[in-house]
Amino acid sequence: MKRLNPGQLEIDLFCKGIRIDPSCRLDRDARLFSRTRAGLGSGLEIVIPGDLKDIWMNVPVEEDFCALSPYEMRWDEAMGYHVLDTRSDEAYPVRIPPTPAWYERTTSSGIPMSRIGVLQGTYLGIYVSEACMFWTPQENANCQFCTSGVNVGVNEVARKRVADVVEVARAAKEESGSTFTHFNAGYQWEDKPEHTRAHGLNRAAPYVKAVREQVGGFIGVQVAPVLEHDLWKYDWLVELGTDHFSFCYELHNPEYFEKHCPGKFGHLGQDAFFRAMEHTSKLLGKGKVSGEIIAGIEPIEDTLQAIDYITSVGAFPTVCIFRPLIGADMEHFRSPAYEDMLRVFEHLWRAMARNRIPYGIIPNIEVSLVVQPGDAAYLAPRDLGWRAYRARNAVLRTLAKPYVAWKMRPRPVTTSATEHPKLPPPSLPVTPGGGSREAA
Ligand code: SF4
Numbered sequence: 509m510k511r512l513n514p515g516q517l518e519i520d521l522f523c524k525g526i527r528i529d530p531s532c533r534l535d536r537d538a539r540l541f542s543r544t545r546a547g548l549g550s551g552l553e554i555v556i557p558g559d560l561k562d563i564w565m566n567v568p569v570e571e572d573f574c575a576l577s578p579y580e581m582r583w584d585e586a587m588g589y590h591v592l593d594t595r596s597d598e599a600y601p602v603r604i605p606p607t608p609a610w611y612e613r614t615t616s617s618g619i620p621m622s623r624i625g626v627l628q629g630t631y632l633g634i635y636v637s638e639a640c641m642f643w644t645p646q647e648n649a650n651c652q653f654c655t656s657g658v659n660v661g662v663n664e665v666a667r668k669r670v671a672d673v674v675e676v677a678r679a680a681k682e683e684s685g686s687t688f689t690h691f692n693a694g695y696q697w698e699d700k701p702e703h704t705r706a707h708g709l710n711r712a713a714p715y716v717k718a719v720r721e722q723v724g725g726f727i728g729v730q731v732a733p734v735l736e737h738d739l740w741k742y743d744w745l746v747e748l749g750t751d752h753f754s755f756c757y758e759l760h761n762p763e764y765f766e767k768h769c770p771g772k773f774g775h776l777g778q779d780a781f782f783r784a785m786e787h788t789s790k791l792l793g794k795g796k797v798s799g800e801i802i803a804g805i806e807p808i809e810d811t812l813q814a815i816d817y818i819t820s821v822g823a824f825p826t827v828c829i830f831r832p833l834i835g836a837d838m839e840h841f842r843s844p845a846y847e848d849m850l851r852v853f854e855h856l857w858r859a860m861a862r863n864r865i866p867y868g869i870i871p872n873i874e875v876s877l878v879v880q881p882g883d884a885a886y887l888a889p890r891d892l893g894w895r896a897y898r899a900r901n902a903v904l905r906t907l908a909k910p911y912v913a914w915k916m917r918p919r920p921v922t923t924s925a926t927e928h929p930k931l932p933p934p935s936l937p938v939t940p941g942g943g944s945r946e947a948a
Contacts, residue, residue, distance in 0.1 A: 509596040514558035515886025517591070517600055518879060519853060521567045522829040523804075523846045525574030526552070526591065529582045537589075538604045550655075550833055552581070553629070553876055554589075555603040563883050564605075564629040564874035568831055573843045610679035615672040624668055624676040629876035631688040632680040634673055637711050640694020642771030649771030651758065652837035653802065653830065656694055670718045677723045687916065688752075688873045689719050692730040695771060708732055709741045713748055713925040720749025724918040726870055728752035730800075732776060733784030740930055742788050747923040751915070753788045754826060756800040757781035760814035764806040768838070786821050794822040795866035803852045804830030804844030812855050819863040825856055828878050849879075850887065857884040861897040868901055869908050 512520060528534065538552060550570055556563040567581075568574050580592045582599075591600040611622040625634035635656075642650040643657025650657055680686035693708040708731025716727050729750050734741050742753065757778055759765040766773040781799075789797040799818035803811045811827070818825040829849055832841045860867060860881050867881040874880070888894050 509593070509598070511596075511598050512593075512600075513886045514556045514560075514563050515853070515879070515883050516850065517556055518563050518565050518883055519829070519849045520846045521565065521579060521591070522831070522879070523843055523849055524577040524579060525568035525571060525843070526577055526579040526581050527574060528552075528569060529580050529592075531583045532581050532589065533583065534581075534604070537606065550831070553605050554581075554591075555605060556591075557601065557603065558886065560885050561868075561882050562603075562874075563880075564876040566628070566876040568843075571832055571834055571843075572840075573832065608680070608684045610676070610683055613679070615669075615675045617669060617672055619669075619672055621676045621679060624672050625680065625689075627680065627684060627686065628690075629874040630684070630686060630872050631690055631875065632677060632684075632686045633690050633692065634668070634676070634715070635693065636668060636673075636691050636715055637693040637696050637708065638667060640696070640771075642695050647771060649774060650837070651769045651772065653758075653768065653805070653833065655833045655835045658835045668715075670714050673715050674718050674722045677719045677725070681723055681725055681916075685872055686725065687870055687912075688726045688728060689723070690728040690730065690752075691715055695732050695775065707734055707738070707741065709734060709745055710931075712750075713745060716745060716750050717748045717921050717923070717925040720919065720921050722918055724916050726751045726873075726915060728754060730754040730756065732772070733780040735776075735780055736783055739784065739787045742784070742791060744923065744928055746791060747921070748925055749921055752792070752796055752798070753784075754798040754800050755781045755785045758800070758802050759806045759810070760801060760817070761806040761810040764810070768805060782817075785818070785823055789822040794864070795824055795869070797823040798826040799823050800826040800828070802828050802830050803849060805838075805841075808848050808851060811852050815852070815856050815859045819859040819865055822863070822865065824860065824865050824867060824881055826875070826878050827852060827856060853879050853884045854887045856881065857888045860884070861888075861893060864897070864900070866901055866904050869905050870912060871905075 534552065551566045551568045553566055556565065578593055578595045580594060581589065582592050583589050587599060587601055589602050589604050591602055608627060613621050615621060615624065625632050639657045640650065641647055677689045691712045693711055696708050696711060712729045712731060716729065719727055727750050729745060733755055758769050762778060765778055785797055785799050801811065801814045815825045830844055832839050832843060885898065
């Protein structure tokens with residue numbers, strides 16, 4: 509069996525998971541296993557070194573299919589941590605990112621910092637509301653691959669003080685070199701007696717403004733899309749300091765979307781995701797918005813179509829490899845086949861290059877839950893087109909340096925995070941809105 513390159517190894521590990529050999533001392537060396545997100549991120553964070561780039565990934569370890577994996581995580585004096593493929597005896601050296609020191613500290617209000625936000629790869633992920641409404645008994649319409657209703661409030665503080673979030677964002681930036689703070693939320697309502705709902709964008713707004721003013725860095729928001737008449741809210745969030753939006757529409761095939769995402773289907777529909785993605789991509793420019801999908805549930809042809817659509821509107825595809833999480837409705841589904849996923853990410857690279865979508869421009873954003881476009885570069889032939897696309901991105905990266913330096917500094921924001929001429933007075937019902945996968 510041929511030795512895999514780092515991109516191929518990443519994909520195979522996502523599909524097959526890993527067994528942990530007793531030689532490993534992960535309780536001492538690894539980040540705590542985080543089940544705080546909807547979580548395709550229930551596994552072990554590792555870094556696979558490579559000549560193009562190092563790859564950060566979250567390897568499945570707990571799910572049933574991992575027990576059958578040919579891969580074993582081992583440690584010895586000579587190699588340190590490595591992934592052993594027991595089919596071929598190939599050993600792949602890896603690094604285990606340590607637990608950040610700030611995980612052990614509390615905020616000034618006494619909340620453990622790791623219950624406010626966690627690093628997912630190298631960026632800070634913060635869930636900014638209580639459990640997704642689709643998990644409530646009234647709705648009973650959660651996405652079937654998701655476990656966020658099981659985890660939020662157990663591993664994370666449901667309602668977070670803005671001051672606590674600022675403290676954690678500052679610690680992640682200063683001590684862990686995080687350049688990107690990502691806010692996400694499940695589908696929400698307002699906990700008022702009349703049960704009117706506040707959109708996730710309204711919920712994220714005060715956090716975005718506070719981090720922009722007091723910490724700096726790039727800021728992303730991932731909540732369910734607003735409907736057409738409320739698209740102005742994205743412009744408002746940009747004024748407050750948002751640099752990136754992502755939209756988890758999960759499945760491109762309408763029948764699979766309806767079946768596996770009943771809440772998103774019933775309350776929003778795929779079109780809401782498409783309109784919001786198109787609006788924000790125009791607003792922010794190419795490569796600043798992502799469309800998030802899961803590969804391995806719907807037919808591969810639909811996933812390839814999703815990639816073509818997302819790149820055609822100037823967004824980049826964030827593709828998660830389906831993980832049958834413990835506790836999810838789809839817990840007993842099969843993990844996808846390596847060959848199918850390879851096809852998906854080879855296609856992703858070609859679509860990114862064809863549409864000239866910039867990637868990797870902001871330093872140090874490594875997302876461990878997905879195969880990033882930069883990771884997919886390992887899968888393509890290193891021909892002239894490959895070199896030209898990578899060279900173009902390298903130029904953009906250099907040109908962006910002064911802008912990045914400016915963005916990393918805090919700056920004042922004059923826009924209000926709670927009042928806007930188009931927002932209804934607090935006593936009136938507000939627009940329905942919703943959630944996301946990674947929050948989700
Ligand atoms: S909207 Fe997000 S948090 Fe809610 S059920 Fe779906 S994936 Fe989970």
